[in-house]
Amino acid sequence: MTEGRAFGDCFVVRTPGGAGPPVLLVPGAYHGWWAWRFWLEGFAATGRAAAALSFPNHTDATGLPEAAFCALRLEDYVARVEEVLALLEVESGQPAVLVGHSLGGVVAQYVASVRPLTGLVLVASAGPAALGVTRPTLYPTERALICPPERARQLFFHDAEPAVLDWALPLLCPESPGVMNGSGGRAEIPRDAIRCPVLVLAGAEDRAPIVDQALLARHYAAPLLLLPGLGPNLMLERRRDLGLGGVLGWLSAKLN
Numbered sequence: 001m002t003e004g005r006a007f008g009d010c011f012v013v014r015t016p017g018g019a020g021p022p023v024l025l026v027p028g029a030y031h032g033w034w035a036w037r038f039w040l041e042g043f044a045a046t047g048r049a050a051a052a053l054s055f056p057n058h059t060d061a062t063g064l065p066e067a068a069f070c071a072l073r074l075e076d077y078v079a080r081v082e083e084v085l086a087l088l089e090v091e092s093g094q095p096a097v098l099v100g101h102s103l104g105g106v107v108a109q110y111v112a113s114v115r116p117l118t119g120l121v122l123v124a125s126a127g128p129a130a131l132g133v134t135r136p137t138l139y140p141t142e143r144a145l146i147c148p149p150e151r152a153r154q155l156f157f158h159d160a161e162p163a164v165l166d167w168a169l170p171l172l173c174p175e176s177p178g179v180m181n182g183s184g185g186r187a188e189i190p191r192d193a194i195r196c197p198v199l200v201l202a203g204a205e206d207r208a209p210i211v212d213q214a215l216l217a218r219h220y221a222a223p224l225l226l227l228p229g230l231g232p233n234l235m236l237e238r239r240r241d242l243g244l245g246g247v248l249g250w251l252s253a254k255l256n
Contacts, residue, residue, distance in 0.1 A: 009062035014051040015044035019120040022088040025052040028102025032059030042244040058173045074182025127211030130190040135184030144174035158231025159207040198222035203230030223232035
């Protein structure tokens with residue numbers, strides 16, 4: 001069972017508390033906390049405390065005026081994740097595990113470079129500037145970015161059940177171009193500042209134009225779990241339990 005509440009201008013959904021460090025799940029561009037729905041259920045079933053957030057102007061979170069939303073930067077998403085982490089860590093008394101998907105993976109890397117974590121999990125994640133620019137042009141910042149449902153289905157999904165697509169695609173939200181412009185291989189993240197263990201997960205069928213996940217894993221001297229039959233949104237696809245099982249197994253090995 002999960003519960004959600006506003007946290008500043010974000011929205012945070014949490015599973016019941018449990019032993020061990022808390023897990024915070026950070027969604028990718030256009031997605032909200034709901035992208036982690038199945039993984040939240042999986043963490044709850046194993047007794048691990050977990051939370052997922054929506055950034056401003058995403059599902060259930062506060063809606064900022066469009067100009068303010070468009071003017072947000074990657075660092076603003078980082079600051080919001082740090083605020084949620086602070087709450088979770090005060091309650092648990094130990095550093096959290098941070099899980100980031102796509103754009104949320106860059107946010108998570110940035111956070112890991114400025115505060116101690118128990119672990120960092122990167123799911124189909126964009127990379128830091130050290131690995132090169134993957135999106136050569138910047139977005140105009142006058143209006144929020146929209147990803148139409150059919151385009152999103154092609155970009156984000158490989159093999160999801162029709163019922164999941166019918167539920168998920170209408171939940172996609174506009175994204176801040178200011179935040180997106182901080183990703184695409186432009187985030188300056190000092191490699192040596194990230195001292196926690198890192199895990200990289202990727203779908204073998206992922207064709208999204210982001211950094212090569214094997215290169216990302218080598219950059220962080222991290223294991224790479226390349227999951228068959230899965231695309232970018234591997235936590236929402238038909239074989240989503242493969243990714244969740246990989247994360248849970250890695251956490252058990254690292255924390256027990």
